Amino acid sequence: MSGLGEGIGAAIEGGLLARAVEPRAGEIGSHSPASSVTCANCGTSYHGHFCPECGQKAHIHRSLAAIGHDIMHGVLHLDGKLWETLPLLTFKPGELTRRYITGERAKFVSPMAMFLFTVFAMFAVFQMVGIGAPTDLANDLFGSDDDNPVQTEVRSQMEALEKERATLPAKSPRRAQIDSELKGLNLVFAKAGSPGDETDKVVTFNTGNSWLDHKLLEKWKNNPGLMLYKLQANGYKFSWLLIPLSVPFLWAMFLWRRQFKAYDHAVFVTYSLSFMSLLFIVMSILSTIPDGGGWSAMLFFVAAPLHLYKQLRQAYGLSRFSAFWRFCVLIFCMQIVVLLFLIVLGLLGAF
Structure with a gap:
């Protein structure tokens, strides 16, 4: 019941934010x-x-x-504009994008209001159906801090090498030697922590940056359940970051077509993300019925790329070939955007 309550609360929060972004203009x-x-x-x-x-x-x-x-x-946010917007967003996303950009604003829900409502509704449905990051992970999932005497000695040697490495210039050959020594000491540390059992080896994680090791990796090591909870919580609070992270890639693909501005790309990205949120809502509901997981996966692999291709072609008035190569590049760029977004969430979770 707590998941249901949190889900309803998230949906209401999204509706209120959407209404704050877009008041009753044009209704x-x-x-x-x-x-x-x-x-x-x-x-x-x-x-x-x-x-x-x-x-x-x-x-x-x-x-x-x-x-x-x-x-x-x-x-x-159940008003006439929503029912004007949803069919176009689902079946003719490029037309919706183009019409909004060219000035038909009052009859459609704005991209940001639609995005806020659908994202919060998505996380609300996730809560209701029980989809979420596990928070009951063991604190020693990435290894315990209780070292035996051998591990204590190895750890002190590793810390000394890391300090020496931090003082060396970037092109110093000694840095490569230290990296090699650290790899060997990691293996020794693991064997010393679990003698006779190869499956329980502990491997320490070191980036070479003391701030990152302390702020981020150590927190993941000491309390992975809490960090996963922070990652999930920040995921919907900062989901809007996907828009500024995505726009530069889309802008680069139309660099030589000056009639398309950054605003146009932002509208495209925001409506596209809104549809993806709606798609995830449908998928999560489908996954709750018997054998619904397969139908959910099939829906994603058919609807997501088809929707993106249609929106590209219709919104920008592209030929089939022009839309297809941009679609392929955009699929690759989306993976970079997701990776950058996860990195930002990880850094936010360090505080």
């Missing part, structure tokens, strides 16, 4: 005033659904049913 109410209306908020007389001065609705409700409507409308 049309069901009540059409036939005569002149005086705004109860600022006193302006006008004809229409909204006050032209302050934006308040012409129809002022005073019913419990309307309160329930406001909750659904404001928190879950």
Whole structure:
């Protein structure tokens, strides 16, 4: 039940953030005033659904049913713009991207509002169906700090070598010798920690950077469950970082086509990520039914690349060949983006 509660809370948080990013601009109410209306908020007389001065609705409700409507409308973002946006985002993503860029803004949910809502909804569904990083890992998963006398001696030698290495210039031949010695000492350290059992060897991790070793690797070693929890928590809090990480790669693929600006690429990336969040929601729900894992995997390997290719071709007006080679390059760039994103999350988890 705690997962269900956290999931509902995450969905509501996403809806509120989406509504904060995109207020009720462009939404049309069901009540059409036939005569002149005086705004109860600022006193302006006008004809229409909204006050032209302050934006308040012409129809002022005073019913419990309307309160329930406001909750659904404001928190879950269920308005006319969502139903205009979702079909295009799913089946004609390039058309949605192009139309939004060229100025059709009021009838569609903005890319950032859509992204915020779908990402938080995705993590909410993950919580509900029990998908998450394990947090009950043993603290000695990467080795224990309780050294025997041999390990203590080896560890002191390794620390001395690392300090010496840090003082040497980058091109010093002595650095290569020290690296070789450290590898040998790592093996000795492992054998000393688990004599007679080759399966329980402990290998220490050293980057050569004392700050990283202390701040990051040691924390992963001492409490991997907590670090995985931080990685998961930061994953949705900083998911927006995927947008600025992705835009430069897309911009480079259209470098010689000056009609496409960085803003266009940002809209493309944000709508694409929104669809992927929706896809992961469907996949996670499918995985809960018997034999649903296979259907979930098949859906991903068919829908994800097809959607990306269609969005590329339609949004930028590309030929089949031009869209295909960019699609292949983009698939490779996406792996780099994911790696960079995980590195950033790892560094954030160190604090």
